[in-house]
Amino acid sequence: MTKWTIAADPELCFDCKACEVACKQEHNLPVGPRWIQVVTVGPRMVGGKLKVDFVPKMCVHCANPPCAEACPVDAIQRREDGIVLIDEKLCNGCLACLPACPFAVISFDPDTQRASKCNLCVDRIEQGLQPACVKHCEAGALFAGDANTVAQEMRKERAQRSGV
Amino acid sequence: MKIVKGNCGLCQGGCGVLAYIEDGRMVKVEGDPDFPTNHGILCPKGLASTQLVYSPDRLKYPLKRLGERGEGKWARITWDEALDTIAARLKEIRAKYGPLSVAGSCGTGRPLIHHDRRFLNILGTPNRLNSSHICYMPMLGAGIITFGRFPSSDFRNTRCILNWGSNVTHTRRMGMGLQLIDAWKRGAKLITVDPLLTPLASKSDIWLQLRPGTDCALALAWLNVIIKENLYDQEFVSRWTHGFDRLAAHVEPFTPEWAEPITWVPADKIRQAARLYATTSPATLYPGVSVEFGPNTTGTIRALLFLPALTGNIDVPGGNVLWQDAIPMGTLYSMEEKPATWDNALGDYPLLNRMLPTAGHAGWRAVLTDQRYPLKALLFHANNAIVGHENSQNFVYKAIMKLEFLSVMDLFMTPTAELADIVLPASTPYERDNIFTPNAEKNYVPPAIIAAPKVVEPLWESRDDGEVFIDILKRLGLDYGAETVKERLDQLCLKSAAGVKWEEFAKTGYASYPQSFRKYESGGLRPDGKPGFSTPSGKVELYSSELEKLEIDPLPLHKEPPESPVSQPELAKTYPLVLTTGIRSPVYYHTQYRHIPWLREIDPEPRIRIHPETAEKYGIRDGDWTYIESPRGKCKQRAMVTLGIDPRVVMADASWWLPEKATREERAWEVNINNLTDSEPPHDPGFGSTSGRSLLCKIYKAKE
Ligand code: SF4
Ligand code: SF4
Ligand code: SF4
Numbered sequence: 001m002t003k004w005t006i007a008a009d010p011e012l013c014f015d016c017k018a019c020e021v022a023c024k025q026e027h028n029l030p031v032g033p034r035w036i037q038v039v040t041v042g043p044r045m046v047g048g049k050l051k052v053d054f055v056p057k058m059c060v061h062c063a064n065p066p067c068a069e070a071c072p073v074d075a076i077q078r079r080e081d082g083i084v085l086i087d088e089k090l091c092n093g094c095l096a097c098l099p100a101c102p103f104a105v106i107s108f109d110p111d112t113q114r115a116s117k118c119n120l121c122v123d124r125i126e127q128g129l130q131p132a133c134v135k136h137c138e139a140g141a142l143f144a145g146d147a148n149t150v151a152q153e154m155r156k157e158r159a160q161r162s163g164v
Numbered sequence: 165m166k167i168v169k170g171n172c173g174l175c176q177g178g179c180g181v182l183a184y185i186e187d188g189r190m191v192k193v194e195g196d197p198d199f200p201t202n203h204g205i206l207c208p209k210g211l212a213s214t215q216l217v218y219s220p221d222r223l224k225y226p227l228k229r230l231g232e233r234g235e236g237k238w239a240r241i242t243w244d245e246a247l248d249t250i251a252a253r254l255k256e257i258r259a260k261y262g263p264l265s266v267a268g269s270c271g272t273g274r275p276l277i278h279h280d281r282r283f284l285n286i287l288g289t290p291n292r293l294n295s296s297h298i299c300y301m302p303m304l305g306a307g308i309i310t311f312g313r314f315p316s317s318d319f320r321n322t323r324c325i326l327n328w329g330s331n332v333t334h335t336r337r338m339g340m341g342l343q344l345i346d347a348w349k350r351g352a353k354l355i356t357v358d359p360l361l362t363p364l365a366s367k368s369d370i371w372l373q374l375r376p377g378t379d380c381a382l383a384l385a386w387l388n389v390i391i392k393e394n395l396y397d398q399e400f401v402s403r404w405t406h407g408f409d410r411l412a413a414h415v416e417p418f419t420p421e422w423a424e425p426i427t428w429v430p431a432d433k434i435r436q437a438a439r440l441y442a443t444t445s446p447a448t449l450y451p452g453v454s455v456e457f458g459p460n461t462t463g464t465i466r467a468l469l470f471l472p473a474l475t476g477n478i479d480v481p482g483g484n485v486l487w488q489d490a491i492p493m494g495t496l497y498s499m500e501e502k503p504a505t506w507d508n509a510l511g512d513y514p515l516l517n518r519m520l521p522t523a524g525h526a527g528w529r530a531v532l533t534d535q536r537y538p539l540k541a542l543l544f545h546a547n548n549a550i551v552g553h554e555n556s557q558n559f560v561y562k563a564i565m566k567l568e569f570l571s572v573m574d575l576f577m578t579p580t581a582e583l584a585d586i587v588l589p590a591s592t593p594y595e596r597d598n599i600f601t602p603n604a605e606k607n608y609v610p611p612a613i614i615a616a617p618k619v620v621e622p623l624w625e626s627r628d629d630g631e632v633f634i635d636i637l638k639r640l641g642l643d644y645g646a647e648t649v650k651e652r653l654d655q656l657c658l659k660s661a662a663g664v665k666w667e668e669f670a671k672t673g674y675a676s677y678p679q680s681f682r683k684y685e686s687g688g689l690r691p692d693g694k695p696g697f698s699t700p701s702g703k704v705e706l707y708s709s710e711l712e713k714l715e716i717d718p719l720p721l722h723k724e725p726p727e728s729p730v731s732q733p734e735l736a737k738t739y740p741l742v743l744t745t746g747i748r749s750p751v752y753y754h755t756q757y758r759h760i761p762w763l764r765e766i767d768p769e770p771r772i773r774i775h776p777e778t779a780e781k782y783g784i785r786d787g788d789w790t791y792i793e794s795p796r797g798k799c800k801q802r803a804m805v806t807l808g809i810d811p812r813v814v815m816a817d818a819s820w821w822l823p824e825k826a827t828r829e830e831r832a833w834e835v836n837i838n839n840l841t842d843s844e845p846p847h848d849p850g851f852g853s854t855s856g857r858s859l860l861c862k863i864y865k866a867k868e
Pocket of ligand 3: 172173174175176177178179202205206207208209210211335336339
């Protein structure tokens with residue numbers, strides 16, 4: 001069975017922020033929670049060249065999610081298909097999960113007063129669509145799918161660009 | 165829920181949209197996967213469309229001013245009263261001062277321009293007060309002088325991209341950003357010329373970090389390398405160019421070593437980049453708007469355009485391809501029906517005035533001085549000149565306050581609308597029928613006409629500007645030449661690649677002629693159908709006899725920016741840093757969208773890029789509010805301390821205002837870099853371009 005994952009290749013990202021707004025729109029999020037956020041790293045010298053990188057950060061849907069571990073009411077579950085979801089009905093807004101996530105990708109939603117994070121556009125996926133951020137990425141820097149295929153696709157992209 | 169096809173008008177891009185409509189309300193947009201320019205992708209602006217359309221801050225009803233101009237007291241009025249008032253004031257002012265006392269303008273030009281230019285023609289004035297002197301007209305005009313048409317960049321087939329002063333993956337228009345990324349992902353070489361380490365610069369094979377305002381010197385050095393090292397296409401040059409020997413002699417002294425101290429780019433790097441571009445075939449030049457915002461645009465852009473001309477990259481796949489209009493520009497902009505007053509356009513800028521006159525600053529100067537003829541009334545549509553025009557507070561504002569009448573139609577109460585006598589609520593692109601014409605834009609292959617049909621009914625009492633133009637003219641007893649906007653769209657569509665009426669065209673939404681190449685061989689460029697270019701010599705005009713006649717340098721020359729440490733060493737003691745101003749955010753379009761929560765969250769405040777050494781010298785830390793001051797004025801922006809900028813240069817965000825602030829001072833000027841840009845001469849002799857990308861400034865920490 002497919003084990004879903006989502007990943008970004010910072011080498012490809014141009015920092016256009018379309019993924020961030022695509023996500024906001026898809027999930028009708030207020031100002032505050034940012035399920036995906038593009039972080040600037042640098043500029044810094046890399047091999048004698050000044051370089052700046054853009055790293056899209058979102059929940060990576062861990063195999064053994066520390067956030068789920070930290071949740072006192074078991075509101076966070078990893079599904080069979082690998083998608084880690086917060087159950088809004090169970091979540092009591094205690095935010096124990098926030099510091100537990102090693103990637104700091106859980107936000108607090110001021111409207112619902114609950115923890116809130118990327119759900120891999122589970123409704124879209126179930127309809128056979130790509131997640132909203134992946135669909136609208138100008139550079140094809142975001143990849144969603146089965147963990148194995150995603151790794152393959154990312155390698156393919158890189159190989160093509162370096163002319164290998 | 166139904167899904168209808170529409171088109172995003174939030175920039176000039178014309179990206180195809182699928183709009184999700186629920187009970188007449190647009191609840192979501194996605195990119196239309198079948199649309200040929202954006203292939204299902206939208207940028208952040210487009211993706212925030214619902215927050216624009218349903219923004220509670222939109223203008224909802226016509227308003228008339230109570231109290232003094234700019235006092236902020238308004239009364240809601242009916243459309244009839246608003247249009248009657250505009251017509252009555254125009255009649256009165258035209259009767260008293262003549263038709264030239266009235267001018268207009270729409271901001272970025274977008275699809276309003278085909279209404280706006282025609283409207284002004286019928287009113288009998290050539291004058292539009294906008295920014296065409298620093299945006300698009302110099303590019304286009306220099307292309308026409310040199311080739312007879314502008315040579316667009318063909319990213320789709322290229323192996324090398326020379327990205328000169330553009331950040332197109334952020335600004336995106338016409339899907340060009342997508343095309344560029346595709347080419348780069350296929351392995352095309354990328355060379356970027358930019359004072360800042362942009363995302364594109366960072367991903368480039370070679371990045372040339374030039375001193376702002378020295379593009380022409382750098383381009384001349386490239387020409388020197390290409391000619392001296394015999395890297396040019398001898399066959400093309402000897403058959404199809406005019407004045408090569410003069411150019412070769414002219415650039416002989418402009419070696420990379422000559423250019424190094426001027427441009428701050430090491431001579432070796434100039435050689436390396438010029439060689440990479442000249443020896444990778446095909447290669448395409450993509451010049452950004454930054455080369456249009458200086459007092460030497462004619463020369464600078466021509467020098468750049470010589471690069472594809474010498475290297476055999478003109479009108480070949482993957483090179484720079486000469487336009488084939490999907491709709492003739494003269495038809496689109498109603499240039500074929502110029503009013504008799506055309507030659508009396510404000511500002512003596514012969515190349516600009518052939519195209520779309522006039523420069524905003526020439527208009528403002530006329531208002532302030534009554535030189536030539538009085539200019540008393542302005543009709544603004546989607547033009548936020550207070551924020552967007554050079555020398556805002558001490559020049560534009562003063563001129564606006566001196567007007568006898570100003571009406572402004574817009575989506576929001578902008579700092580410019582605040583100063584109006586009548587304010588009109590505009591509908592968004594989703595609430596009106598329109599066409600987009602990226603064919604008439606400089607960088608689009610293949611040229612196309614795009615339908616942007618209405619997907620929701622106009623909210624509140626908002627209307628289409630086109631209807632308003634028609635209604636105003638009717639009240640003045642003048643004829644727009646179409647009873648309705650649809651009729652006007654019919655006229656335009658029928659004369660375009662669409663070839664059918666509007667309703668019919670709206671079903672398909674996209675039309676273009678197939679791209680053809682080497683048209684100078686087949687006779688596809690000249691009105692007489694003979695081979696060659698549509699220029700006086702029939703060839704590519706390296707040496708321009710047309711410019712010579714106009715007493716403009718027939719060959720490009722480096723001109724030191726009028727306000728620089730080199731040209732004004734005394735002034736530089738007080739204002740020691742070079743200021744450049746053009747940074748665009750991917751979530752905004754010029755002065756627009758600071759109201760949109762999803763976008764503002766990403767980019768909440770304007771930022772000025774400062775090198776760590778410079779920041780330390782002035783006691784500024786990353787994130788500090790920092791004053792930037794030029795001889796004309798000041799503003800403050802947040803310090804962004806970054807290695808991506810030269811220590812001698814600072815680079816500020818463009819086009820900012822703060823809608824949420826309480827006073828006009830704070831809203832319009834507190835963070836507006838156009839308080840510092842220059843409206844005054846020297847201007848480019850051809851296009852009237854001003855200095856905005858290379859000035860002097862000082863910086864200091866602001867309290868808060
Ligand atoms: S929220 Fe953090 S810890 Fe939890 S699954 Fe996502 S990435 Fe892993
Ligand atoms: S949409 Fe793609 S290119 Fe744009 S910021 Fe997100 S990951 Fe980067
Ligand atoms: S690039 Fe322009 S037209 Fe396309 S989605 Fe963005 S704002 Fe809309």
